[in-house]
Amino acid sequence: MPASSKTITLGGDLHARPAGALAVAAAGFAAAVSVTAGTKSANAKSVLGVMGLGATAGQQVTVAADGPDAAAAVAALIAILADATPVGG
Amino acid sequence: MSQVRARVGIVLVSHSARLAEGTADLAGQVSGGTVRVLAAGGTDDGELGTSAEKIGAAVASAETGAGVLVLPDLGSAVLTVRAMLEDLPGARVVLADAPFVEGAVAATVTAVGGADLKAVAQAAEEAWHARKL
Numbered sequence: 001m002p003a004s005s006k007t008i009t010l011g012g013d014l015h016a017r018p019a020g021a022l023a024v025a026a027a028g029f030a031a032a033v034s035v036t037a038g039t040k041s042a043n044a045k046s047v048l049g050v051m052g053l054g055a056t057a058g059q060q061v062t063v064a065a066d067g068p069d070a071a072a073a074v075a076a077l078i079a080i081l082a083d084a085t086p087v088g089g
Numbered sequence: 090m091s092q093v094r095a096r097v098g099i100v101l102v103s104h105s106a107r108l109a110e111g112t113a114d115l116a117g118q119v120s121g122g123t124v125r126v127l128a129a130g131g132t133d134d135g136e137l138g139t140s141a142e143k144i145g146a147a148v149a150s151a152e153t154g155a156g157v158l159v160l161p162d163l164g165s166a167v168l169t170v171r172a173m174l175e176d177l178p179g180a181r182v183v184l185a186d187a188p189f190v191e192g193a194v195a196a197t198v199t200a201v202g203g204a205d206l207k208a209v210a211q212a213a214e215e216a217w218h219a220r221k222l
Contacts, residue, residue: 027202048219
């Protein structure tokens, strides 16, 4: 199965609403998707897991996916992270 | 993923009307607010407690064709929910054993994502294992 991953530097803290948006978007893909921040990793489809990462502004976050639509999943989630955690947001 | 498919509805049963309403607001905001999250808190006369009537009305409002997940805040609310369910034979309702706030948020987000009733209940119950720190 194709695998894909991309890393982004957060412009703002990863709060509840972006975590929710991430989990809702991830649910639309067949691929298994993970979000990693520092030493913590979570299933992107679990909103509580994503919130539990405690990812903050300036931190590098990696979205990795494995499955038929892995590349699309990574692109969608990276876009949400970029939009939902703007610098100073 | 079909956009027209019905979503699972969520009913939050609390002894406190304000706790149920606040939790419903939070779950709605975190999830993007595209599923029905109904609060059923307090007694019929506005005191702390639970009301089978309020819960029954909330379940009816939450049902859009995919079933309803009911989350109680404390164990004693379960008795009222069970009594209410006896009056609704055939209703597609699952009672979740989950932390109230975390379970509500996890269930609502999972319902927005289009999951079925079983998966939404599972998401709520997995909240027992979610760490905050």
